[in-house]
Amino acid sequence: xxxxxxxxxxxxxxxxxxxxxxxxxxxxxxxxxxxxxxxxxxxxxxxxxxxxxxxxxxxxxxxxxxxxxxxxxxxxxxxxxxxxxxxxxxxxxxxxxxxxxxxxxxxxxxxxxxxxxxxxxxxxxxxxxxxxxxxxxxxxxxxxxxxxxxxxxxxxxxxxxxxxxxxxxxxxxxxxxxxxxxxxxxxxxxxxxxxxxxxxxxxxx
Amino acid sequence: xxxxxxxxxxxxxxxxxxxxxxxxxxxxxxxxxxxxxxxxxxxxxxxxxxxxxxxxxxxxxxxxxxxxxxxxxxxxxxxxxxxxxxxxxxxxxxxxxxxxxxxxxxxxxxxxxxxxxxxxxxxxxxxxxxxxxxxxxxxxxxxxxxxxxxxxxxxxxxxxxxxxxxxxxxxxxxxxxxxxxxxxxxxxxxxxxxxxxxxxxxxxx
DNA sequence: ACAAAAAATTTCCTATAGTATATTTTTTGT
DNA sequence: ACAAAAAATATACTATAGGAAATTTTTTGT
Numbered sequence: 439x440x441x442x443x444x445x446x447x448x449x450x451x452x453x454x455x456x457x458x459x460x461x462x463x464x465x466x467x468x469x470x471x472x473x474x475x476x477x478x479x480x481x482x483x484x485x486x487x488x489x490x491x492x493x494x495x496x497x498x499x500x501x502x503x504x505x506x507x508x509x510x511x512x513x514x515x516x517x518x519x520x521x522x523x524x525x526x527x528x529x530x531x532x533x534x535x536x537x538x539x540x541x542x543x544x545x546x547x548x549x550x551x552x553x554x555x556x557x558x559x560x561x562x563x564x565x566x567x568x569x570x571x572x573x574x575x576x577x578x579x580x581x582x583x584x585x586x587x588x589x590x591x592x593x594x595x596x597x598x599x600x601x602x603x604x605x606x607x608x609x610x611x612x613x614x615x616x617x618x619x620x621x622x623x624x625x626x627x628x629x630x631x632x633x634x635x636x637x638x639x640x641x642x643x
Numbered sequence: 644x645x646x647x648x649x650x651x652x653x654x655x656x657x658x659x660x661x662x663x664x665x666x667x668x669x670x671x672x673x674x675x676x677x678x679x680x681x682x683x684x685x686x687x688x689x690x691x692x693x694x695x696x697x698x699x700x701x702x703x704x705x706x707x708x709x710x711x712x713x714x715x716x717x718x719x720x721x722x723x724x725x726x727x728x729x730x731x732x733x734x735x736x737x738x739x740x741x742x743x744x745x746x747x748x749x750x751x752x753x754x755x756x757x758x759x760x761x762x763x764x765x766x767x768x769x770x771x772x773x774x775x776x777x778x779x780x781x782x783x784x785x786x787x788x789x790x791x792x793x794x795x796x797x798x799x800x801x802x803x804x805x806x807x808x809x810x811x812x813x814x815x816x817x818x819x820x821x822x823x824x825x826x827x828x829x830x831x832x833x834x835x836x837x838x839x840x841x842x843x844x845x846x847x848x
Numbered sequence: 849a850c851a852a853a854a855a856a857t858t859t860c861c862t863a864t865a866g867t868a869t870a871t872t873t874t875t876t877g878t
Numbered sequence: 879a880c881a882a883a884a885a886a887t888a889t890a891c892t893a894t895a896g897g898a899a900a901t902t903t904t905t906t907g908t
Contacts, residue, residue, distance in 0.1 A: 463709055477885060491866045493887060500865060503895075504668055505706035519728055533810050533828035540819030557796070557823035564847045565770060567796045567821060591762070591772045591845055595800075605738050614745030616772060618762035623738035640796055640845045642769045682855060696896045698857060705895060708865075 463507070463522065464498040470514060470521070471496070485513030536560040543569055551627075565640050569595075572635040574628045577602050588621045588641045597635030600628045668712070668727065669703040675719060675726075676701075690718030741765040748774055756832075770845050774800075777832050777840040782807050785831045793826045793846045802840030805833045 471481050471492075478489040485492070486509050487502075494500035502510070504518075511521045536557040543554025552571040557563070573579075593616040601609045601617060604624045611617060619625060621641065629635035676686050676697075683694040690697070691714050692707075699705035707715070709723075716726045741762040748759025757776040762768070779785065798821040806814045806822065809829045816822060824830060826846070834840035 478887095479885075488867050489885090490868080490887075490889095494866085497887090501708040501710040503706040503708045503865070504712060506866080507709060519724060522727070523724055533825055535808075535811070535822060535824030535828075537814065537816070538821040540817070543821075556798075556821045560823055563823060564794050565796055565823075565845060567798075567823065567845075569821075589769050591770050593761075593772075593843060603740075606740070609742065611742070612745070616743040616748075616761045617740060618765055618768060618770075618772065619740030620738055623740075638798060638843070640770060640772075642847060683857095684855075693897045694855090695857075695859095695898080699896085702857090708895070711896080 462498065463502065464496050466522070467492075467510070468496040474514075481510075481513065485510045487513075534560060565642050567638070567640045570627075570637045570639065572597075572599055572627050572629040572637055574626070575630075576628060577626060579628075586621045586641075589618070590621050590625075590639055590641045591618045592616070592637050592639035595636040595638050597633040598630040599635045599637055600630050602626050602628065667703065668707065669701050671727070672697075672715065673701040679719075686715075686718065690715045692718075739765060770847050772843070772845045775832075775842045775844065777802075777804055777834040777842055779831070779833045780835075781833060782831060784833075791826050794823070795826050795830075795844055795846045796823045797821070797842050797844035800841040800843050802838040803835040804840045804842055805835050807831050807833065 471478075474480075476484075478492050481487070481492050482489040487495075487506055491500065491502075491506075492510075495502050495506075507521065508518055511518045514521060536559050538556045538558075541554075543556045544558040546553040546555050546568075551573055554569040556567040556569055592611075594611045594613050596613055598613075599611045601611060602625065603609075603619075606623075609617075610630065627635075627637065676683075679685075681689070683697050686692070686697050687694040692700075692711055696705065696707075696711075697715075700707050700711075712726065713723055716723045719726060741764050743761045743763075746759075748761045749763040751758040751760050751773075756778055759774040761772040761774055797816075799816045799818050801818055803818075804816045806816060807830065808814075808824075811828075814822075815835065832840075832842065
């Protein structure tokens with residue numbers, strides 16, 4: 439477990455930073471209102487913002503205050519964030535897909551583990567699936583205990599894995615066992631027993 | 644593959660809708676500025692907003708316009724959305740974790756598949772891991788082809804699965820093969836051959 | 849403890865957001 | 879094609895956002 443978590447996360451963050459580039463609420467509001475088949479007066483009634491102001495905002499003749507935006511959001515029964523984030527600008531796979539055959543993942547070696555990034559050719563995924571052969575037999579073999587704000591789902595494909603955490607007792611997982619945890623608490627994996635330990639895990643940001 | 648996708652999605656959406664309830668930019672900006680050790684003049688220089696205005700905004704004496712917020716976001720080198728979304732309010736697992744032992748998932752039967760929700764006791768996860776025994780042998784057995792805006796990662800644990808899609812040719816996946824796809828294009832699974840087919844999949848919103 | 853410096857707030861002013869009403873444009877029915 | 883109705887925009891005004899400079903508060907050094 440040492441595919442460079444930091445890097446994976448930064449990559450995603452970088453991307454998010456410049457998404458929603460044309461942060462124009464005008465067209466966004468117009469699209470939303472028309473999408474519901476509302477007139478300016480409907481929108482006005484729902485939000486408490488005058489129709490004229492609404493019209494000016496939609497056409498970019500006026501930059502609404504945040505409190506106005508909040509009132510509009512309430513009118514549309516949505517939260518400010520989703521009001522501001524245009525789904526059309528959201529990075530999406532749009533029907534794309536990627537297949538990785540057995541043992542054909544993209545190698546990504548790191549200190550204590552032998553990782554294979556799965557479906558790595560698809561960019562801007564919301565999850566990162568990885569197949570890892572756990573090498574470490576002892577916690578001492580880890581110099582750093584990785585930590586991010588991601589969530590991790592892992593399942594043991596073969597062998598026995600021990601999950602060590604700074605806030606829990608060590609936990610043994612056998613073939614077929616699953617675990618879901620928050621990577622903001624440091625966790626590392628070691629293997630146990632004679633068989634080699636293979637873990638399939640997926641992480642999100 | 645027929646764990647009620649709609650329901651899973653709606654659940655998550657519902658949750659997102661009322662996140663960020665105290666949408667007060669004032670404290671948020673104060674926290675951000677102080678976090679960087681900036682004075683009001685620093686913030687003013689970076690954003691182009693006068694220190695006095697900045698002060699008033701922080702104390703809620705003034706509701707900034709969206710264009711002001713955009714300028715502030717540029718000053719802080721972040722996008723408007725992450726400026727507005729207080730990470731402290733973000734739903735997080737905060738070190739929580741959940742384990743599911745082999746064959747101990749929460750059953751979730753549906754038309755053509757035998758699903759087990761894994762780690763189902765943890766709420767507000769960003770991913771939903773599911774273990775499914777694919778029953779259908781023919782596409783005809785599906786009355787509806789599920790479709791959402793989620794992304795799906797799946798891997799075949801045993802047997803042979805054929806992935807049918809409205810926009811791709813059918814694709815055979817064998818034990819150990821992985822696939823990542825966008826569920827906005829309809830996909831259904833059937834099994835092939837004598838062995839029973841088990842799929843492990845994870846979906847995100 | 850005091851003065852000097854730096855940071856935050858207040859004041860007063862101008863620019864612009866937002867309202868009510870009038871006008872123009874578009875849609876609908878005959 | 880025309881009139882009536884409905885929707886969108888323009889106008890004139892009020893309320894408030896935002897800037898420059900003055901004032902107060904907090905911090906720092908001696």
